[in-house]
Amino acid sequence: MGFEGIGASVRRREDLRFISGRGNYTDDINRPGQLHAVIIRSPHAHARIKGIDTAAAKSAPGVVAVFVGEDLAADNIGTLPCGWQVKNKDGSPMAEPPHPVLALGKVRHVGDPVAVVIAETKGAARDAAELVAVDYEVLPAVPTLEAALKPGAALVHDGVAGNVCYDWHLGDKDAVDAAFAKAHKVARLELVNNRLIPNAMEPRAAVGEFDPMSGDYTLYTTSQNPHVIRLLMGAFVLHIPEHKLRVVAPDVGGGFGSKIYHYAEEAIVTWAAGKVKRPVKWTAERTESFMSDAHGRDHITVAEMAMDRDGKFLALRVRTRANMGAYLSTFAPCVPTYLYATLLAGVYATPAIYAEVKAVFTNSVPVDAYRGAGRPEATFLLERLVDICALEMGLDRVEIRRRNFIPSNAFPYQTPVALQYDSGDYHATLEACLKAADWAGFEARRAEAKKRGRLRGIGISTYIEACGIAPSAVVGSLGARAGLYEVANIRVNPTGSITVFTGTHSHGQGHETTFAQLIADRFGVPMSQVEIVHGDTAKIPFGMGTYGSRSIAVGGSAMVKAAEKIIAKGKRIAAHLLEASADDIEFKDGKFQVAGTDRAKTLADVSLAAYVPHNYPIEELEPGLEETAFYDPKNFTFPAGCHICEVEIDPETGAVQVVNFTAVDDVGRVINPMIVEGQVQGGVAQGIGQALLETCVYDENGQLLSGSMMDYTMPRADDLPDIKVGTAITLCTHNPLGVKGCGEVGAIGSPPAVIGAVVDALKDYGVRHLDMPATPCKLWQIINANRPRMAAE
Amino acid sequence: MPKVSLTVNGKPASAEVENRTLLVELLREHLRLTGTHVGCDTSQCGACVVHVNGASVKACTMLAVQAEGADVLTIEGLAAPDGTLHPMQEAFREYHALQCGFCTPGMVMSAIDLVQRNPQGLSDREIREGLEGNLCRCTGYHNIVRAIAAAQQVMHGRVKELPRAAE
Numbered sequence: 001m002g003f004e005g006i007g008a009s010v011r012r013r014e015d016l017r018f019i020s021g022r023g024n025y026t027d028d029i030n031r032p033g034q035l036h037a038v039i040i041r042s043p044h045a046h047a048r049i050k051g052i053d054t055a056a057a058k059s060a061p062g063v064v065a066v067f068v069g070e071d072l073a074a075d076n077i078g079t080l081p082c083g084w085q086v087k088n089k090d091g092s093p094m095a096e097p098p099h100p101v102l103a104l105g106k107v108r109h110v111g112d113p114v115a116v117v118i119a120e121t122k123g124a125a126r127d128a129a130e131l132v133a134v135d136y137e138v139l140p141a142v143p144t145l146e147a148a149l150k151p152g153a154a155l156v157h158d159g160v161a162g163n164v165c166y167d168w169h170l171g172d173k174d175a176v177d178a179a180f181a182k183a184h185k186v187a188r189l190e191l192v193n194n195r196l197i198p199n200a201m202e203p204r205a206a207v208g209e210f211d212p213m214s215g216d217y218t219l220y221t222t223s224q225n226p227h228v229i230r231l232l233m234g235a236f237v238l239h240i241p242e243h244k245l246r247v248v249a250p251d252v253g254g255g256f257g258s259k260i261y262h263y264a265e266e267a268i269v270t271w272a273a274g275k276v277k278r279p280v281k282w283t284a285e286r287t288e289s290f291m292s293d294a295h296g297r298d299h300i301t302v303a304e305m306a307m308d309r310d311g312k313f314l315a316l317r318v319r320t321r322a323n324m325g326a327y328l329s330t331f332a333p334c335v336p337t338y339l340y341a342t343l344l345a346g347v348y349a350t351p352a353i354y355a356e357v358k359a360v361f362t363n364s365v366p367v368d369a370y371r372g373a374g375r376p377e378a379t380f381l382l383e384r385l386v387d388i389c390a391l392e393m394g395l396d397r398v399e400i401r402r403r404n405f406i407p408s409n410a411f412p413y414q415t416p417v418a419l420q421y422d423s424g425d426y427h428a429t430l431e432a433c434l435k436a437a438d439w440a441g442f443e444a445r446r447a448e449a450k451k452r453g454r455l456r457g458i459g460i461s462t463y464i465e466a467c468g469i470a471p472s473a474v475v476g477s478l479g480a481r482a483g484l485y486e487v488a489n490i491r492v493n494p495t496g497s498i499t500v501f502t503g504t505h506s507h508g509q510g511h512e513t514t515f516a517q518l519i520a521d522r523f524g525v526p527m528s529q530v531e532i533v534h535g536d537t538a539k540i541p542f543g544m545g546t547y548g549s550r551s552i553a554v555g556g557s558a559m560v561k562a563a564e565k566i567i568a569k570g571k572r573i574a575a576h577l578l579e580a581s582a583d584d585i586e587f588k589d590g591k592f593q594v595a596g597t598d599r600a601k602t603l604a605d606v607s608l609a610a611y612v613p614h615n616y617p618i619e620e621l622e623p624g625l626e627e628t629a630f631y632d633p634k635n636f637t638f639p640a641g642c643h644i645c646e647v648e649i650d651p652e653t654g655a656v657q658v659v660n661f662t663a664v665d666d667v668g669r670v671i672n673p674m675i676v677e678g679q680v681q682g683g684v685a686q687g688i689g690q691a692l693l694e695t696c697v698y699d700e701n702g703q704l705l706s707g708s709m710m711d712y713t714m715p716r717a718d719d720l721p722d723i724k725v726g727t728a729i730t731l732c733t734h735n736p737l738g739v740k741g742c743g744e745v746g747a748i749g750s751p752p753a754v755i756g757a758v759v760d761a762l763k764d765y766g767v768r769h770l771d772m773p774a775t776p777c778k779l780w781q782i783i784n785a786n787r788p789r790m791a792a793e
Numbered sequence: 794m795p796k797v798s799l800t801v802n803g804k805p806a807s808a809e810v811e812n813r814t815l816l817v818e819l820l821r822e823h824l825r826l827t828g829t830h831v832g833c834d835t836s837q838c839g840a841c842v843v844h845v846n847g848a849s850v851k852a853c854t855m856l857a858v859q860a861e862g863a864d865v866l867t868i869e870g871l872a873a874p875d876g877t878l879h880p881m882q883e884a885f886r887e888y889h890a891l892q893c894g895f896c897t898p899g900m901v902m903s904a905i906d907l908v909q910r911n912p913q914g915l916s917d918r919e920i921r922e923g924l925e926g927n928l929c930r931c932t933g934y935h936n937i938v939r940a941i942a943a944a945q946q947v948m949h950g951r952v953k954e955l956p957r958a959a960e
Binding site: 009012016018019022256509673678681682708710714716717746 | 835
């Protein structure tokens with residue numbers, strides 16, 4: 001199987017349908033008798049709803065129904081649940097105000113859904129939506145962290161004092177204070193992690209369907225985790241038991257976290273389909289995506305590092321304020337806590353760390369995990385701070401990193417912020433990246449650029465992240481309201497082909513290929529004999545879905561476990577057929593063989609015997625060859641690496657061009673290098689986007705100024721460089737494949753490398769740090785303000 | 794409601810549409826050709842690009858009635874009747890130029906027009922600039938550029954077979 005097994009860049013089997021226009025995305029699905037829903041959303045950031053007049057809309061042509069929040073309340077529909085409870089410093093639970101499906105009494109952000117019109121056509125629904133008259137009493141809005149934390153600020157939720165969702169901490173404050181007291185030097189940095197809008201290219205969509213004969217509901221939705229949606233929507237919102245609710249997530253056009261969460265529109269179309277007894281479809285317009293998809297990041301942080309005389313890190317102190325938006329999205333509370341502060345050790349042997357995080361409600365769209373989720377925020381903070389440390393100490397940026405790395409022989413390594421890293425070699429990824437990026441030759445390139453009138457700079461980031469989430473007992477003790485195992489069912493069909501049902505979901509990651517490679521390798525069969533099925537709760541036993549770079553580490557491990565069960569049963573069947581002891585049977589290259597002989601049965605022989613059990617150990621074994629495994633990971637996995645970025649700035653315009661980008665990552669064992677490279681490149685593109693182009697802007701009234709693709713700068717082809725990707729791996733020690741995960745490393749490692757490069761290019765202009773995005777406007781102002789001084793010198 | 798008649802992927806098609814119906818709605822909702830996607834509402838993303846009379850057009854920016862009598866080619870009509878892929882389709886697969894696949898139909902249609910308009914051949918930089926009207930959120934464009942650079946060699950007859958991507 002060599003060329004298509006583990007480690008081969010097999011071309012993706014899902015591509016044929018996508019390049020042929022035969023994908024099956026949610027909006028491509030049309031059910032018989034289908035109606036169309038249009039959501040009426042709040043134009044105000046904060047307002048009391050004094051009344052909603054739906055009479056004109058209800059009598060408009062083609063309209064079947066108009067529903068408001070009170071209609072759902074009258075049907076005992078629940079509120080949208082939050083899947084993670086974080087506790088305050090004093091042990092009390094976070095504030096968890098209700099999140100209505102359709103607004104009840106008040107709206108709390110621009111885009112908050114208020115009513116839904118359901119009509120025969122999308123056009124009729126749109127026309128009627130214009131006729132819904134909502135009487136708002138506009139209230140003062142607090143759209144940003146600064147506004148929401150001002151004394152006397154308006155409250156987003158009555159009863160949530162000071163708009164504080166929780167005030168949480170982690171680490172040893174006393175040890176950190178003591179280390180700062182004896183520090184040789186302290187580096188301090190205040191920084192903002194800019195708010196982002198994920199913008200998967202496929203807008204969210206949902207189709208609800210109800211069968212009055214059986215009482216069964218079906219929801220087709222743009223989700224990264226259909227079983228989670230079934231659980232949350234069924235149990236907490238619509239009160240439909242799992243066996244009467246099927247959730248299908250077909251082809252999904254990108255997620256990046258934004259399609260993890262249970263959204264109001266899913267509940268609306270499912271519930272409404274039951275009410276009107278016809279299928280109901282809703283598809284977001286991009287403008288709706290901007291004001292209803294969960295946003296990402298949005299932190300303000302003060303960080304300080306205490307150092308000794310050699311520039312060794314003694315202690316890190318971090319104080320962060322994190323924006324939750326108007327309501328708690330499904331996993332929001334864990335992002336700036338357990339996915340953030342736990343990563344603050346980075347790749348460094350800092351002995352003491354203390355982090356405080358205050359999560360804050362604002363009149364803005366809910367904020368939740370976006371590619372990297374907490375780890376990009378931790379990495380940006382730490383890597384920028386390490387650069388400042390180098391400045392303070394007069395040390396080279398690479399040298400200070402080398403001095404503080406966790407040594408390669410220190411694994412497993414217990415950090416002071418709860419995590420235990422199982423493996424890694426930070427020197428190896430650093431040295432490989434320095435070489436690949438020709439770090440040593442940079443000054444010559446800078447000098448050459450200067451001759452052309454360009455300011456050239458280089459930046460570096462040595463990051464770590466935690467993925468492969470996560471051990472259920474651990475996350476449970478930290479407030480998760482779910483387990484984070486994964487599920488695989490492997491069915492060896494009677495003639496030996498294999499169907500694999502996985503609880504993970506592929507929305508660009510290429511699972512149909514990677515998992516098929518893995519299974520083909522395990523069973524010694526050609527990939528063409530393997531089918532991967534995902535995205536349908538009616539087909540797959542259960543699953544927690546795809547996010548946090550968990551699919552191969554957790555989902556792949558579940559497949560290995562199920563494969564082991566199949567092979568164990570197969571050995572007993574083969575032993576019977578070969579009249580040997582099961583202990584003497586080896587499984588290799590697709591054959592069950594009596595050790596030391598040439599007597600063997602193929603997987604197909606064994607599966608046929610299992611399904612046609614004429615000659616079969618029927619007293620001992622059930623017929624059939626199908627096994628399910630739940631795999632609960634023993635630890636997180638810890639991909640790490642080094643990213644180096646080179647930029648050139650045009651001093652006349654402030655425009656930045658990324659001229660070189662090099663990544664060397666340790667993602668554990670690589671199944672398909674082509675796919676891994678693509679994942680890293682895509683992540684880096686989003687990281688460069690955050691660093692140079694993208695930011696979400698609300699005005700003081702809570703109006704979303706960056707509310708369309710004309711206002712929010714998505715990276716285009718000519719904004720980005722070729723992205724050079726390499727790997728230098730160590731194996732994960734606690735999962736059977738040695739895999740770590742690659743989906744988020746690009747977005748995590750790259751922003752500080754880009755900003756480091758911009759700062760380096762502007763070092764003669766007195767720049768120590770820049771908040772993202774480093775736009776031409778921002779840079780031109782810095783360059784222009786310093787121009788006279790530069791000229792005088 | 795006005796009736797619009799046109800040729801789509803070499804076959805005659807007609808539908809009764811509203812005056813406001815967009816070409817992309819005609820394709821997706823009336824003709825059920827769902828390969829052409831809608832990714833935005835401001836003509837920014839290019840997921841809806843099709844060819845109208847041989848030139849790439851954002852199908853969200855054209856009314857269906859404006860396509861009266863036009864010859865429209867969508868992603869579904871690109872491969873030969875025997876299933877042989879267009880070199881651009883083949884290149885996207887070979888060079889891993891797609892991940893979620895949502896931008897892909899528009900990206901492929903734009904890329905074909907870009908290459909056809911530039912028989913002299915395009916540098917990587919020119920390809921990047923030529924893709925200004927199409928957004929991809931997954932790939933970082935790196936492999937899209939490589940795919941187009943390879944496909945243009947086949948489309949301009951400089952090589953017979955698509956160069957294989959390096960392993």
